[in-house]
Every structure is written in C-alpha cells, then in structure tokens.
Amino acid sequence: MYALGNVHVDGVAVPAQKDCVDNSDNCVGRRVAVTAVVTVLLPDRRVRSTVPTDLTPVDESLADALSAERERQRETLTLIASENHASEAVLRAQGSVLTNNYAEGRPGDRYYAGCAHADEVERLAIERARELFDTVHANVQPHSGTQANLAAYEALLEPGDSILSLELTSGGHLSHGHDATAVATHYEVEHYHVDPETGRLDYEAVAERARETNPDLLVSGYSAYPRRVDWERMQAIAESVDAAHVADIAHLTGLVAADIYPSPVGVADVVTCSTHKTIRSGRGGAIMASEEYAEAVDRAVFPGCQGGPLLHNVAGKAAGFYEALQPEFEAYASQTVENATALGERLDGRGFDLVSGGTDVHFVLLDFQQSHPDLTGQRAEELLEAVGVVCNKSTVPGDRRNSTVTSGVRLGTPAITTRGFDADATRRLADAIADVLDSPEDESVRADASGTVADLCTEFPVYE
Numbered sequence: 137m138y139a140l141g142n143v144h145v146d147g148v149a150v151p152a153q154k155d156c157v158d159n160s161d162n163c164v165g166r167r168v169a170v171t172a173v174v175t176v177l178l179p180d181r182r183v184r185s186t187v188p189t190d191l192t193p194v195d196e197s198l199a200d201a202l203s204a205e206r207e208r209q210r211e212t213l214t215l216i217a218s219e220n221h222a223s224e225a226v227l228r229a230q231g232s233v234l235t236n237n238y239a240e241g242r243p244g245d246r247y248y249a250g251c252a253h254a255d256e257v258e259r260l261a262i263e264r265a266r267e268l269f270d271t272v273h274a275n276v277q278p279h280s281g282t283q284a285n286l287a288a289y290e291a292l293l294e295p296g297d298s299i300l301s302l303e304l305t306s307g308g309h310l311s312h313g314h315d316a317t318a319v320a321t322h323y324e325v326e327h328y329h330v331d332p333e334t335g336r337l338d339y340e341a342v343a344e345r346a347r348e349t350n351p352d353l354l355v356s357g358y359s360a361y362p363r364r365v366d367w368e369r370m371q372a373i374a375e376s377v378d379a380a381h382v383a384d385i386a387h388l389t390g391l392v393a394a395d396i397y398p399s400p401v402g403v404a405d406v407v408t409c410s411t412h413k414t415i416r417s418g419r420g421g422a423i424m425a426s427e428e429y430a431e432a433v434d435r436a437v438f439p440g441c442q443g444g445p446l447l448h449n450v451a452g453k454a455a456g457f458y459e460a461l462q463p464e465f466e467a468y469a470s471q472t473v474e475n476a477t478a479l480g481e482r483l484d485g486r487g488f489d490l491v492s493g494g495t496d497v498h499f500v501l502l503d504f505q506q507s508h509p510d511l512t513g514q515r516a517e518e519l520l521e522a523v524g525v526v527c528n529k530s531t532v533p534g535d536r537r538n539s540t541v542t543s544g545v546r547l548g549t550p551a552i553t554t555r556g557f558d559a560d561a562t563r564r565l566a567d568a569i570a571d572v573l574d575s576p577e578d579e580s581v582r583a584d585a586s587g588t589v590a591d592l593c594t595e596f597p598v599y600e
Contacts, residue, residue, distance in 0.1 A: 210599055213555075213565065213589055215520075215527040217387065217499035217548025220416045221555070221598050222452070223459060230418050230452035240444040242434060248444075257451050264457035265422055268393040271401045273430035276453050277437050277445035278421030281386035281410035282311040286319070288406045290436035291429060292380045293352055295322050300351035300379070303327035304539070305531040307361035309384065326351065330361070332534050335492035335503075337361070339369045346377045356404070357384030360530055360546055362495040367400040374405075383407045386421075390414030390550070391497065393460050394469035405429055411453050414472065414498055414550050415460050418452020468553060472498045475549040478559035482566035483547075486574070491532055491544070499548035503532040511573060513542030519572050520545075523582055524589035525565070555596040565592060 191199035209221065222230075234254065240247040243255040243262070258276065265274035278284035289299070299319070302308035306329045310317055313325030326349040331338045346354065354374040356365055367383060374381035383400035389409040391397035401407050407424040411417040425433045438444070459465060473496070480490050480500035488508070491501035504511045513529030520527055531537075532544035547569070549562065557565075568585040575581040 206599055210597065211590075211593055212521075212524040212526050213592060214551035215525055215547045215549070217528075217546050217550065218410070218413050219548075220413060220550045222412070222416055222418070222456065225459070226416065226418055226452045226455045229455040230448050232448050232451055234447035234451050237447045238444045239447055240438060242438075254447050257447065257454055258445070261450050261454035261457060264454060264461060265424070268457055268460055269399065269401050269407070269424050271407070271424040272427050273425045273433070275423045275425075275433055275437050276411075276420075276450055277442065278408075278423060279442060279446055279449070280419075281384070281408060281421040282309075283437075283441060284408035284410075284421035284423050285309075285311040285382070285384060287433065287436040287441045288382045288408050288423060289319065289323065289353065290440045291425075291432040292382070292406065293323060296324065297352035298324040298326065298349065299353045299355060300326050300328060300346055300349050301355035302358055302361070303329050305535045306330040306533055307358040308355075309359040309386070312355050312384070323353075330492075330533050335533050336363055337365070339366065339373070342370070343373045343376065346373050346379070350377055351379050353380045353382060355382050355384060357382075357386070357388070357400070357408075359387060360499075360501055361492075362490075362497050362499060362501055363492050364398060364496045365400075367398060367403040371403050380405045384409070386410040387413055387499075388497065390416065390460065390465075390469050391473065394466040396466070396469050396473060397497070402426075406433060411456065414469065415456060416550070416554065417456020417460065418449045418454070420446065420449045420453060422453070471558065472549050472553040474559055475553050475557055475562040476500055478562045479547060479549060479566050482563045483570055486567070486570035488570065488573075498550050499546050501530060501532060501544055501546050503544045505532065505534065505536075505543045508573065511576070512537060513544050514540065515576070516545045516573055519576050519582075520569060523568070523572055523585040524593070525569060525572075525585075552596070555598045557592075557596055561592060561596065564588060 191202065234257065237251065237254050238248045239251045239254045243258045261276040262274050265276055278287060299313050301312035304310070304314055311319060313319045313323065319325065328342045328345040330336055354370065356367065356370040371381050381404040383404035385392055385400065385407060386409050388397050389411065391414055392399045393415055401424050405426070406429055409422050411422055412419040423433050423437070476495050476498050480495050483500065483502065484490055489503045489506055491503050517527060517529045527545050527547050529542040530544045530546040531539055531542045535543045537543050552562065568588040571581050572585045
C-alpha cells in the first residue's frame, strides 16, 4: 500500500492497508480498500496523500478492464517478440507521481521549476544506460523506439536527404521508411533486401545497393531478422558511400545489454533502441551516441521531435536498467535465446519452414509459403490465440500476401522466459503449436493444446 493511516469513506474511518468486505470493519456492506481516491489521514490528522492503489471504488469499469487484462496475461502465453512482463518494480515506477511533472529540457537545464527530483530520476536512467551499453552519451527521453529513430534522422539528416534501409517483408521496420510513414514524406527512401534463398543479409548486395543509391544514411538493425548483424560490415558500407549509420537495436536491447549479442555502440554513429522488449524496462526508447553527435541527438529529441519527457516512463526505464545490471539478467537473456533455439528446432523437426533456417536471437519466423501453403499468418494467429498462445502474424521474404494477412508468424520467447520457461517447457509448447497449425479444424487437438497451455501457465506463473 502507498498510504498509511485511515481512509474516510462516507464519514467512516477505515483502517489503511486492509480490504473490507461485507459488513465487517465498518465497511457498511461494500468493499472499500484503501484504494479509493478519498482523503487519507495519518494519525496526526494531517492530509498527506490521495493516491489510490485500487481503482475499483473510483472507476469500476476501468478497474474491471485492467483486472481482466492482468488475468489474460496470467492465463495465456505471450509469444509476441516485442512484448514482455515488466517487474512489479518497473510497474510501480511507471505508475508513480512523476506522471504529474513537466520537465522540458535536460537534467539541470529545465524550462520548468520543481524538477530537482525529476532530474535525479533521469540522471539515474542515463547513468545506468551508459553503464549497460558502454556508451559515452545516452538520451532516455524518447517515448518509443520509433521516436528514437525519428530523432536520429533529425539529428543526422536534412529534409529531402536519402535513407537506405531493409525492406519491410525482409524484416525491416515501418519507422525505417515505409511509404505509409512520415519518414517517407520527409526523406527519400530506398531499400535493400535479404537473400530470397537464404533469408539472410548478403553484405555484398547491400554494398552494391549503397553504391547504386548513394544514401545519406544507412539503417541497420531490424524488426524481424533472426540472425546476427555484422555491425562493422554495415559501418564499412556506410563509410564507402560517405553515409551516416544508424543501428536500430529495438528488439536486441536486452541481448546487447547482457553481452550475448554483438553491440553496435561505438561502431555505428547513432544507436537507437526500445526499452521494454528484451530488456523488460519501462516502456519507451533511448538513443546512444558518441560525443560528436550527442548535442545534435539531444536537440533532435527536444525540441525537434518531442515536448517534455514522460518522466514516469523514464523512472520505469531507470528501474528496468537497474535490474538489467544485476548478474541474473545475463542468465535470463541467455535462456531467452536458448528457448528460441529450442522452439525453432522443434518446429523445424515438425515440418515447418523457418526464415533463415533458425535463429540467433529471441524469436523465430515461421514461413508457411511452402510447408503450409493454405495457411496464412492471420489464420495461424487466430488459431493459436484460441488455445491461449498469443503471437503476431508477420510478412516473410517473398511474401505475396499483404501485411494484414501475411504468410508467416513471429514467435518470441522473452515473456515466457520471464515466466521461468526452460528449453524443455518450450518444446512442450512448440508441440502444441505444431499440433494446432497442422490440424486447424480438429477440435480435439485444440482442446489438448488448450490443456497444455493451461498446465504451462500454472507451472510457470506470472503476476501471482
């Protein structure tokens, strides 16, 4: 509980830190918990707080929706590669009173008064990011990985300059310049592709594409590429055409922080990331840069692309970065990749095609075009959600279906690893997935798979 003392409801003093049910404890026949937004009085009668810890007495509809979502996360298995289960510490930090603050600017140089504690929180997040990623400069204010990318472009480019990035069906991200985005409105965007036969980057082909297009910026790092990236090779390609280089490690943040995946920090000119995927930190983004680009990056974030930072999210980042600095985090990140490998190997053995033939990261990409030509990514997503496995459809190299239908799914292991899954448990889940996708009309198969998922949720609980 966040407040001590008594809660006064309808003039009745209710002891704090105690939920009241029925007619006991002066609760006059209804549940009140200390959680109502009402005056909270400490024993000396001074008003100290009106902070709720439960929304039920205030907004039952919202409380019910949040409670239902918590139960959904407990009772299903999340295989969306960009999702995870944040710790209670991160959740509390993100739900803190810092949501009330405006703090445009940087620590020690704000446009508002009252930012001393906000400065302390942001400095903690910055210092921890610098230690995690061994970087000279970190900006932790971006609201998301996409905002971090936009700020990086703003820092390095002029309107009308050109970007060379991986095409979406090859594993790129919308924010790397898809036609539907503002990036394509402000910059000229060209794309390179993975090798259609191997599903892997062909660095000679990327270099040739760079010579053809002569970009001002080369973007590496991807949303759906399950293999290691040779950052030095990409930097050399950028330098060969006098282009800047942004490495987007949104999906890889936790793996890089744990030192189990090569880091582009100190190689690329600017590194962008998300802070809530494999690293389980507060939701948002961050940017790492050398001293040469530090000032330009900071100006690009504010006032270039954003107003003030979301300080409660910055607090969540600080909390998550602290957790990632602990020795246990490396074991978590390693297990995440081990589980993804086990998942891919079992599905491969069951006759499913994996993009690139496997994985080096926290997810696998299933390509149905040859192995299951009648199955779409959309249908697979629906079938799996019906048995309690939540994943996302994904385009795959050479995909002829549009992005709302697709010919593949992406299956990630960060969230199930947070629950405590090991490789054996992941293989059990893989078999259930394969059974459902192989027999989409068989109700008994779906029932068995639902039972397996329920058993795994019980064996490996989250948010108890």
